[in-house]
Amino acid sequence: FTKTLTAVQRGLFINNEFVSGSSQIKVVNPSNGKVILEAEAAGKEEVDAAVFAADKAYKEVWSKTTPSHRRDLMLRLADLIERDQEEIAQIETIDGGKPITFTRSVDTKFLSECLRYFAGWADKLQGKVIETEGVLTMVRHEPIGVCAAIVPWNFPSLLLMTKLGPALATGNTIVAKSSEITPLSALKIAALAKEAGFPPGVINIITGYGETTGELLSRHKAVRKITFTGSTRAGRLVMKASAESNMKKVTLELGGKSPNIIFEDADIDKAVKWAYRGIYFHQGQVCTSGSRIYVQESIYDDFIKRFKEYVGYAPIGNPLADSTIHGPQASKTQYDRVMGYIEAGKQEGATVALGGARWGNEGYFIQPTIFTDVKEDMTIMKEEIFGPVVCVSKFKDRDEAIQLANNSDYGLAAAVFSQNLDTCLDVSEQIQSGIVWINCINMFDTATPFGGYKGSGFGREGGEYVLAEYTQVKAVKINRGAPV
Amino acid sequence: MTAETQADIQTIKTQSGQTLKVHTHLFINNEFVAGHGPLIETVNPTTEEVICKVHSASEEDVDAAVQAAYTSYKNVWSKVTPADRGILINKLADLMERDQDELASLEAIDNGKAFSVARDDDIAGCIGCYRYFAGWADKIHGKVIDTSPDQLVYTRHEALGVVGAIIPWNYPLMMAAWKFAPALAAGNSIVMKTSELTPLSAYKFAALVKEAGFPAGVVNIITGYGHITGSALAGHRKVSKMAFTGSTVTGRRIMESSSTSNLKKLQLELGGKSAQIVCADADLKNAAKHAAAGIFNNHGQSCNAGSRIFVQESVAKEFIDLFTEQAKAIVVGCPFKDETNQGPQVSKGQFDKIMSYIKIGQEEGATLHFGGERVGDKGYFISPTVFTNCKNDMTIMREEIFGPVVAIGTFTNVEEAIELANDNEYGLAAGVYTSNHSTAIKVSNALLAGSVWVNCYDLFNNSVPFGGYKQSGFGKELGKYALLEYTQVKSVITLVDF
Numbered sequence: 001f002t003k004t005l006t007a008v009q010r011g012l013f014i015n016n017e018f019v020s021g022s023s024q025i026k027v028v029n030p031s032n033g034k035v036i037l038e039a040e041a042a043g044k045e046e047v048d049a050a051v052f053a054a055d056k057a058y059k060e061v062w063s064k065t066t067p068s069h070r071r072d073l074m075l076r077l078a079d080l081i082e083r084d085q086e087e088i089a090q091i092e093t094i095d096g097g098k099p100i101t102f103t104r105s106v107d108t109k110f111l112s113e114c115l116r117y118f119a120g121w122a123d124k125l126q127g128k129v130i131e132t133e134g135v136l137t138m139v140r141h142e143p144i145g146v147c148a149a150i151v152p153w154n155f156p157s158l159l160l161m162t163k164l165g166p167a168l169a170t171g172n173t174i175v176a177k178s179s180e181i182t183p184l185s186a187l188k189i190a191a192l193a194k195e196a197g198f199p200p201g202v203i204n205i206i207t208g209y210g211e212t213t214g215e216l217l218s219r220h221k222a223v224r225k226i227t228f229t230g231s232t233r234a235g236r237l238v239m240k241a242s243a244e245s246n247m248k249k250v251t252l253e254l255g256g257k258s259p260n261i262i263f264e265d266a267d268i269d270k271a272v273k274w275a276y277r278g279i280y281f282h283q284g285q286v287c288t289s290g291s292r293i294y295v296q297e298s299i300y301d302d303f304i305k306r307f308k309e310y311v312g313y314a315p316i317g318n319p320l321a322d323s324t325i326h327g328p329q330a331s332k333t334q335y336d337r338v339m340g341y342i343e344a345g346k347q348e349g350a351t352v353a354l355g356g357a358r359w360g361n362e363g364y365f366i367q368p369t370i371f372t373d374v375k376e377d378m379t380i381m382k383e384e385i386f387g388p389v390v391c392v393s394k395f396k397d398r399d400e401a402i403q404l405a406n407n408s409d410y411g412l413a414a415a416v417f418s419q420n421l422d423t424c425l426d427v428s429e430q431i432q433s434g435i436v437w438i439n440c441i442n443m444f445d446t447a448t449p450f451g452g453y454k455g456s457g458f459g460r461e462g463g464e465y466v467l468a469e470y471t472q473v474k475a476v477k478i479n480r481g482a483p484v
Numbered sequence: 485m486t487a488e489t490q491a492d493i494q495t496i497k498t499q500s501g502q503t504l505k506v507h508t509h510l511f512i513n514n515e516f517v518a519g520h521g522p523l524i525e526t527v528n529p530t531t532e533e534v535i536c537k538v539h540s541a542s543e544e545d546v547d548a549a550v551q552a553a554y555t556s557y558k559n560v561w562s563k564v565t566p567a568d569r570g571i572l573i574n575k576l577a578d579l580m581e582r583d584q585d586e587l588a589s590l591e592a593i594d595n596g597k598a599f600s601v602a603r604d605d606d607i608a609g610c611i612g613c614y615r616y617f618a619g620w621a622d623k624i625h626g627k628v629i630d631t632s633p634d635q636l637v638y639t640r641h642e643a644l645g646v647v648g649a650i651i652p653w654n655y656p657l658m659m660a661a662w663k664f665a666p667a668l669a670a671g672n673s674i675v676m677k678t679s680e681l682t683p684l685s686a687y688k689f690a691a692l693v694k695e696a697g698f699p700a701g702v703v704n705i706i707t708g709y710g711h712i713t714g715s716a717l718a719g720h721r722k723v724s725k726m727a728f729t730g731s732t733v734t735g736r737r738i739m740e741s742s743s744t745s746n747l748k749k750l751q752l753e754l755g756g757k758s759a760q761i762v763c764a765d766a767d768l769k770n771a772a773k774h775a776a777a778g779i780f781n782n783h784g785q786s787c788n789a790g791s792r793i794f795v796q797e798s799v800a801k802e803f804i805d806l807f808t809e810q811a812k813a814i815v816v817g818c819p820f821k822d823e824t825n826q827g828p829q830v831s832k833g834q835f836d837k838i839m840s841y842i843k844i845g846q847e848e849g850a851t852l853h854f855g856g857e858r859v860g861d862k863g864y865f866i867s868p869t870v871f872t873n874c875k876n877d878m879t880i881m882r883e884e885i886f887g888p889v890v891a892i893g894t895f896t897n898v899e900e901a902i903e904l905a906n907d908n909e910y911g912l913a914a915g916v917y918t919s920n921h922s923t924a925i926k927v928s929n930a931l932l933a934g935s936v937w938v939n940c941y942d943l944f945n946n947s948v949p950f951g952g953y954k955q956s957g958f959g960k961e962l963g964k965y966a967l968l969e970y971t972q973v974k975s976v977i978t979l980v981d982f
Contacts, residue, residue, distance in 0.1 A: 071615065071619065075615070116574075120570065120619020120623060121619065121623070124620070124623075124947060126964065136925065421978075425980045478921075
């Protein structure tokens with residue numbers, strides 16, 4: 001614990017140096033509520049310095065760097081992250097409360113995969129050549145310049161990398177704001193970026209509150225693009241800030257209330273296990289959580305029985321222990337919010353089938369909770385809880401399932417469990433969400449597009465699709481005989 | 485007939501006094517095994533001495549290699565994730581970087597190119613090529629195609645299985661990279677036959693393949709004569725595709741062989757007689773510099789060598805003077821000397837062929853403006869050679885010489901230049917030098933060539949496709965286009981019952 005922490009960098013990472021900020025923020029360990037350390041936070045001066053550094057680096061160095069050199073720097077960083085993977089995993093578990101078994105097997109494993117994937121795109125960006133009557137058009141896909149990223153606390157390094165990867169590959173420089181709740185793993189990555197040989201100013205990592213640091217970045221006139229992952233409420237503010245400042249391009253990855261639909265011909269054992277992963281992974285603090293489960297009538301009772309049993313087995317406790325599956329919520333604020341929703345569920349008349357209370361008496365642990373007898377218009381069915389709380393309901397047939405699933409302003413993800421080909425294909429086509437999982441849930445990879453429909457945001461991260469978010473298209477039209 | 489044999493590892497000495505240990509056995513299934521073909525001597529073209537002998541592959545050995553590739557593809561390689569393929573290919577690049585000096589020495593002693601060129605151009609190019617294609621491995625996408633509401637239609641871009649490759653002696657490691665990299669990225673297993681003139685660097689490379697961690701049988705490297713080893717590989721029924729770089733004559737044989745065996749898919753990179761057009765409004769100094777590189781790079785032993793130059797009459801004298809200055813500045817000598825630009829031609833056979841073209845050129849009435857003789861009396865060195873007053877129907881203007889010999893003619897207007905350039909059976913590459921934007925586009929649009937260079941020549945990048953028109957072959961190497969050569973497309977059409 002102490003050894004890991006002494007290795008943690010402090011400061012704001014600007015222009016390849018760690019510098020102090022305008023203020024400090026206490027970073028708390030959610031397993032025990034104790035302060036780990038105080039992190040430097042960025043005020044106006046530091047935000048300006050970071051953006052200026054990114055701008056200068058882009059104009060003078062990065063825009064003159066060949067794609068293959070960008071690729072090689074990214075590959076080197078991937079190697080270094082792999083070397084220090086365990087350290088990063090421990091820092092994240094201490095800082096954010098995610099069990100070490102997952103920060104190892106999911107978060108930090110993803111980092112080098114993601115970087116290597118996008119390093120591979122760096123030298124493959126291609127515009128088209130389009131020939132029409134009298135005109136030869138060369139379409140260039142150019143970098144934007146300085147991009148800003150606002151990263152949330154639920155996957156601190158993973159979500160940083162989903163933005164760094166494509167931004168760097170497409171030739172941009174970046175100012176990333178980590179969450180003030182989980183700033184530490186990003187700083188470790190910053191140190192590795194310097195070691196990998198990235199020129200100063202290409203990657204800048206700062207932290208601070210959304211209302212201050214985040215707002216400053218969203219409004220900065222020298223930032224031409226911002227990518228935000230977080231709550232819908234904050235997403236609206238980012239969009240507003242862009243409109244009121246310089247119309248910077250915006251990507252929003254917001255919340256969800258994703259339906260998990262289980263048909264009677266599903267493999268029920270597997271469906272139970274996947275459903276657990278769908279809602280309780282990282283204690284429900286995942287934007288794609290399958291937080292509404294719809295079970296076909298005929299298997300409802302059987303499913304509830306098996307699900308309660310399976311959920312009851314999950315080991316809860318200190319996230320640094322190898323065997324822990326369920327850790328604390330990330331902060332006191334989050335804890336209070338989730339407990340508030342549990343209260344609302346009880347008050348509105350839903351049945352607590354499992355859990356519904358705090359776990360232990362130290363840290364921000366909440367028992368895995370199941371609500372049944374829920375109505376579609378209940379608060380707990382409509383709003384994103386972002387905690388280990390699931391609502392289970394029933395449906396009669398395919399049409400009703402689709403209707404219930406689509407009955408939400410959100411549209412991030414959905415899951416379908418069925419062994420019937422037609423059911424799977426029909427439902428996946430009808431559901432209004434950006435991701436549809438078939439016979440699985442919460443399966444992520446760097447090569448496929450990720451993003452929402454409707455109120456869950458716009459823009460896509462991951463895969464080839466994300467490249468369009470970080471480039472701008474210029475059509476160069478050459479006269480080849482067009483008359484005046 | 486008893487096969488002569490020798491131990492795998494042989495010790496050789498370079499003319500710079502370096503001692504190197506080389507592999508001389510066939511690389512099949514991650515092992516170095518003795519071959520059943522004849523032992524072949526590989527000669528150092530600088531000293532004319534035998535470096536060592538290497539094992540060559542008989543038809544039986546070719547079969548063993550193909551079976552190894554097939555089995556590894558079916559049981560192992562096709563189950564490896566795309567991302568893991570990319571990681572292995574990147575590891576190979578890292579190992580080449582680590583051992584670049586040794587690899588460069590082997591190229592210099594076996595092929596004759598300058599050590600610094602081998603290291604800084606060939607091997608650096610290989611490393612970039614592997615890193616480029618490593619990045620494609622996990623990005624080979626099919627499409628989902630919207631046909632009608634009751635159908636789900638998508639395509640898969642699947643690996644072919646076993647790919648056969650036959651590569652030439654002019655860029656031994658780089659020609660290997662141009663085929664290995666996309667083939668492996670796309671998930672294929674390979675059997676590659678190197679040229680019996682330059683087998684050594686590829687066998688060293690084979691050791692790196694094993695060290696990188698590729699499963700046994702995915703990469704197999706053998707050498708041998710075209711008419712024994714090459715022929716057996718080209719005709720093998722378990723090989724799904726043949727990628728060939730070499731002469732047009734051999735290319736035809738490979739095409740015939742495919743037609744009588746299993747109709748294996750083909751990719752042919754053949755010869756060229758590429759034209760460079762120098763317009764009166766060109767920056768003549770720049771043109772002379774690049775045009776000279778265009779023909780004299782690699783001692784003229786490039787399929788895309790810009791071996792015909794057409795200069796606009798009004799600037800012909802000035803250009804020829806500037807061009808000849810460039811030719812004169814080329815230092816011909818031992819590949820291991822720092823100042824050397826141009827080493828020997830690769831073999832006696834090539835040497836004799838080029839010298840006979842020089843003779844024919846003079847006999848047919850072209851002016852021998854510069855060079856034309858052997859350099860020194862040991863080693864296959866030929867002086868950079870410039871013929872002027874050439875007409876497009878002369879032998880030295882029509883046939884591929886594959887040596888440091890350029891034929892220069894003139895033209896009056898650009899339309900004529902285009903016609904002259906296109907009036908040739910080949911269509912690999914071309915160059916145009918002009919300062920006028922419209923001329924540049926007009927001419928490059930009109931030239932029947934797979935690569936057109938404007939105000940430069942011979943600039944390659946791993947992300948840009950390369951491959952000829954007409955009898956220079958078909959299929960593209962490098963760039964995203966190369967992936968199409970190493971995949972096959974399957975359409976899956978599902979009717980959904982709603």
